[in-house]
Amino acid sequence: THTEDHIYIVGAGHAGGELAFALRQQGYAGPLTIVGDESHLPYQRPPLSKAYLKGECEATSLYLRQLAAYEKANISLLLSRRVERIDRANKKLVFDDGREVTYSKLALATGGRARRMTINDATRAEGTSNFRYLRNIDDVMAIRSRFEAGQRLVVIGGGYVGLEVAASAIARGVNVTVLEALPRVLARVTAPQMSQFYEKVHRDAGVDLRTNIEVTHLEFNATGDAVTAVHCTGGVVIPADYVVVGIGLLPNTEVAQAAGLDVDNGIVVNEYAVTSDPDIVAAGDCTNHPSVFCGRRIRLESVPNAVEQARVAAASLAGKPKAYESVPWFWSDQYDLKLQMTGLSQGYDQFVLRGSMESKSFAAFYLKQGRLIAVDAVNRAQEFMVAKRMVAACKSFDPAALADESVPLKTLAGPVQPAAPQA
Numbered sequence: 001t002h003t004e005d006h007i008y009i010v011g012a013g014h015a016g017g018e019l020a021f022a023l024r025q026q027g028y029a030g031p032l033t034i035v036g037d038e039s040h041l042p043y044q045r046p047p048l049s050k051a052y053l054k055g056e057c058e059a060t061s062l063y064l065r066q067l068a069a070y071e072k073a074n075i076s077l078l079l080s081r082r083v084e085r086i087d088r089a090n091k092k093l094v095f096d097d098g099r100e101v102t103y104s105k106l107a108l109a110t111g112g113r114a115r116r117m118t119i120n121d122a123t124r125a126e127g128t129s130n131f132r133y134l135r136n137i138d139d140v141m142a143i144r145s146r147f148e149a150g151q152r153l154v155v156i157g158g159g160y161v162g163l164e165v166a167a168s169a170i171a172r173g174v175n176v177t178v179l180e181a182l183p184r185v186l187a188r189v190t191a192p193q194m195s196q197f198y199e200k201v202h203r204d205a206g207v208d209l210r211t212n213i214e215v216t217h218l219e220f221n222a223t224g225d226a227v228t229a230v231h232c233t234g235g236v237v238i239p240a241d242y243v244v245v246g247i248g249l250l251p252n253t254e255v256a257q258a259a260g261l262d263v264d265n266g267i268v269v270n271e272y273a274v275t276s277d278p279d280i281v282a283a284g285d286c287t288n289h290p291s292v293f294c295g296r297r298i299r300l301e302s303v304p305n306a307v308e309q310a311r312v313a314a315a316s317l318a319g320k321p322k323a324y325e326s327v328p329w330f331w332s333d334q335y336d337l338k339l340q341m342t343g344l345s346q347g348y349d350q351f352v353l354r355g356s357m358e359s360k361s362f363a364a365f366y367l368k369q370g371r372l373i374a375v376d377a378v379n380r381a382q383e384f385m386v387a388k389r390m391v392a393a394c395k396s397f398d399p400a401a402l403a404d405e406s407v408p409l410k411t412l413a414g415p416v417q418p419a420a421p422q423a
């Protein structure tokens, strides 16, 4: 019997949205449906801790595309709908409302969810009105209405999300305390010098930033519907009108795992974004993929990865496979600082600074045995473009020349390679 083509995309996030349009661009003209458990059209999350949190834009401006674009491309959207199960033997998806559909091919773009705190009080706190993890538009709708001058906000977690929330809250006149369990902020992603720089920036802006401190329990009001204080190691008690937690992400891999797909800190895919089932691809925060650049498997949480891997997955579905070869990159906006990072700095043995941290315009180069493996650039957008190319080249550079501002970075990078013709 002939099964009709119908490609389903599970997850209506950045990767899912991008994948659908990339499939159309690759020439797939058959039925195409995106299924997502949020009520929104696919949207960008970065503004959730930045402009949107500050109240500078509305939810619809976060949408990757407006509804008309999906209609025009003949892409169906099933929103507020969860895929509960994948029945690979019969090529069926089972939704939370019990409905079943048959797929010819499947794309998983399930992203991740906020990592929960492990202390006992955390579950109880989730039922209150002033304690929130931050991952979705709905989370921010709840949080930002409470961002008023003089309110006391406690941010748990000194990673990018926590620090961006702190900066956005300060801009609204909120009193902010940031609690980081490790000895420094951004410890997992950057060098001590960068952590120190960001700690100073936040303290100068008025944030009460504390490191090496762990939350032990929470205090609730008499009726139990609000958190009133955060208790920490060393007997420290911090009164709170609002608590926002940003302590990382857990990839949404349960549905894939239950279906018997290979999962290992992410849905395991090959360089073509294909899972252990040849009819199923995956893209974005939920994947564990081989990185040509890093020489090992990685899982990334970044928009460029979601977008570029979605295109690779679409190409595979369309029968025109192309390998994923992008160098990781990411950005973070805090106050007047635009940080852009490329490569992965883990394992570096040399740190070279170009420009001065005091001037808030500099680039940090990470070398490993002479080879440039990563660059963090603050307020240096133009040099960052060049730095991306330098990191991608996997070459050694003279540290003294990197630090010398009288030598244009372009000179060190060498000529731009002509871009490969687009298929």
Ligand code: FAD
Pocket: 010, 011, 012, 013, 014, 015, 016, 035, 036, 037, 038, 044, 045, 046, 047, 048, 049, 081, 082, 083, 084, 109, 110, 111, 112, 134, 135, 136, 161, 252, 255, 283, 284, 285, 286, 300, 301, 302, 303, 304, 306, 329, 330, 331, 332, 333
């Ligand atoms: P997601 O955006 O998480 O989308 C996955 C979607 O699938 C979700 O809507 C989820 O609910 C849905 N879903 C999951 N399981 C199912 C199911 N079974 N059925 C139906 N639907 C399902 N990146 C940057 O590069 N720069 C930044 O500055 C930056 N800032 C960020 C700030 C915040 C506050 C956050 C939360 C993230 C930020 N990121 C940033 C990361 C970036 O947003 C993610 O890398 C990106 O959203 C990943 O896209 P995705 O499609 O893989 O996953």
